[in-house]
Amino acid sequence: MNIAEKAYLGSLIKAEYLLKDTVIQPNQLESVRHQELMRKMLELTRAGKNIDLISLATLLDLEFFGGMSYLSELLSYADLDKFENTEELILSAWKEREKRNILTVAAVSDWEISRITTELDKINQCKMKDHTSLTEALADIYEAPWEDSIVLNTATTGIQELDVMTGGGFQNGEVTIVAARPSMGKSDIMLHFAKMSGWAGFLPLLFSLEMPEKLITSRLVASAGNLNRRKMRDLKRMLNQDQKNSWFDVLGQLAETNIQIFDGAGQSIAEIRAKTRKMIHQFPSKKPIIFIDYLTLISSSQVYRGNSHQQVTEISKSLKTMAKDFNCPVICLAQLNRSVESREVKKPMMSDIRESGSVEQDADVILFLYRESYYDKKIKNSPLEIIISKNRNGPVGSVFVDYNECTGRIEESKEKTENWVVEGVNKRRLL
Numbered sequence: 001m002n003i004a005e006k007a008y009l010g011s012l013i014k015a016e017y018l019l020k021d022t023v024i025q026p027n028q029l030e031s032v033r034h035q036e037l038m039r040k041m042l043e044l045t046r047a048g049k050n051i052d053l054i055s056l057a058t059l060l061d062l063e064f065f066g067g068m069s070y071l072s073e074l075l076s077y078a079d080l081d082k083f084e085n086t087e088e089l090i091l092s093a094w095k096e097r098e099k100r101n102i103l104t105v106a107a108v109s110d111w112e113i114s115r116i117t118t119e120l121d122k123i124n125q126c127k128m129k130d131h132t133s134l135t136e137a138l139a140d141i142y143e144a145p146w147e148d149s150i151v152l153n154t155a156t157t158g159i160q161e162l163d164v165m166t167g168g169g170f171q172n173g174e175v176t177i178v179a180a181r182p183s184m185g186k187s188d189i190m191l192h193f194a195k196m197s198g199w200a201g202f203l204p205l206l207f208s209l210e211m212p213e214k215l216i217t218s219r220l221v222a223s224a225g226n227l228n229r230r231k232m233r234d235l236k237r238m239l240n241q242d243q244k245n246s247w248f249d250v251l252g253q254l255a256e257t258n259i260q261i262f263d264g265a266g267q268s269i270a271e272i273r274a275k276t277r278k279m280i281h282q283f284p285s286k287k288p289i290i291f292i293d294y295l296t297l298i299s300s301s302q303v304y305r306g307n308s309h310q311q312v313t314e315i316s317k318s319l320k321t322m323a324k325d326f327n328c329p330v331i332c333l334a335q336l337n338r339s340v341e342s343r344e345v346k347k348p349m350m351s352d353i354r355e356s357g358s359v360e361q362d363a364d365v366i367l368f369l370y371r372e373s374y375y376d377k378k379i380k381n382s383p384l385e386i387i388i389s390k391n392r393n394g395p396v397g398s399v400f401v402d403y404n405e406c407t408g409r410i411e412e413s414k415e416k417t418e419n420w421v422v423e424g425v426n427k428r429r430l431l
Contacts, residue, residue, distance in 0.1 A: 010078035158196025170329035180369035198257025
């Protein structure tokens with residue numbers, strides 16, 4: 001019989017308070033006898049009774065559990081000092097059994113690869129080692145003032161002032177939401193972020209749930225080569241000789257970004273996690289940075305029968321969990337609802353994000369995009385305003401960039417700007 005399970009159950013009998021704190025579920029034990037014994041313990045606890053040898057002796061089916069002699073044997077295996085290690089051993093053994101079961105069922109039932117990876121990923125998300133004492137955390141930075149900074153600690157946005165306001169760019173373990181109305185420039189700003197982080201040495205993983213790979217590639221080439229996107233439809237006829245001469249240089253530069261594109265519709269968080277883990281194994285020397293286009297197109301793990309609030313809540317929390325588990329930045333695009341169109345002042349607010357409650361709570365950074373020329377066609381070449389509406393670890397305010405709608409290119413603003421502070425909130429304006 002499994003010694004780890006004996007030590008585990010013996011510890012529960014010896015110190016019944018552990019039953020309320022344990023992460024192990026009865027079905028995660030291998031022995032059926034042990035599973036049923038733990039369920040009995042839980043029933044006694046819910047009834048307000050103790051789970052010592054005396055109360056267990058009153059069980060009607062005591063012989064099924066081996067009688068008092070076996071319960072006494074379990075108690076002899078108890079080791080409270082090693083209880084957490086015992087939990088880890090049991091959880092690890094359960095994972096291996098579950099993985100074998102899934103692969104067996106998948107082979108018999110001819111499951112699709114996506115379903116297999118989803119089920120395996122659910123198992124891998126069960127873990128215990130998420131604890132760090134402050135003493136350990138402080139020890140990690142004890143020599144920091146005298147050491148060179150670690151390269152690639154943050155992923156640059158490619159926009160100097162935005163990097164300054166976000167503490168160097170996109171942070172590991174954080175979720176950034178980029179929200180705007182349709183055609184405001186969300187996809188182009190995302191591709192800009194992906195290119196810049198790739199050139200900086202990160203591994204950009206781009207999950208496009210709406211735009212196909214060919215269109216993404218076309219947009220990347222147009223922006224990198226500063227080409228009018230209309231020319232991409234007939235390159236041979238519409239590119240001039242200079243543009244053709246630089247064609248291979250543009251492609252070579254883009255290849256250096258190592259951007260990985262996944263354009264399957266309706267991808268779930270579990271699928272995104274599985275694909276990310278595969279890329280991490282394939283590129284072990286590179287830190288991933290995840291881009292998702294866009295939030296409400298992500299498939300949820302449950303059917304909410306039209307309750308979009310619950311669906312977005314689940315996805316929002318899953319994005320944060322994924323960022324923490326992979327210790328990498330996650331950037332997700334989001335649509336704004338139509339309420340912004342009915343206001344006199346069109347600049348977006350938190351409440352404009354569809355099902356904004358959970359998104360506002362879970363996101364570390366929220367960026368809104370706004371262009372005056374989007375609403376007033378008389379205005380030409382207005383800058384793209386990136387409004388930092390939430391910044392968990394830094395200031396809020398606005399950064400302006402030049403945005404070419406024809407090429408999709410994002411560049412530092414050529415206009416001079418000035419920073420100022422009003423009631424503790426950073427503001428900016430064009431001079």
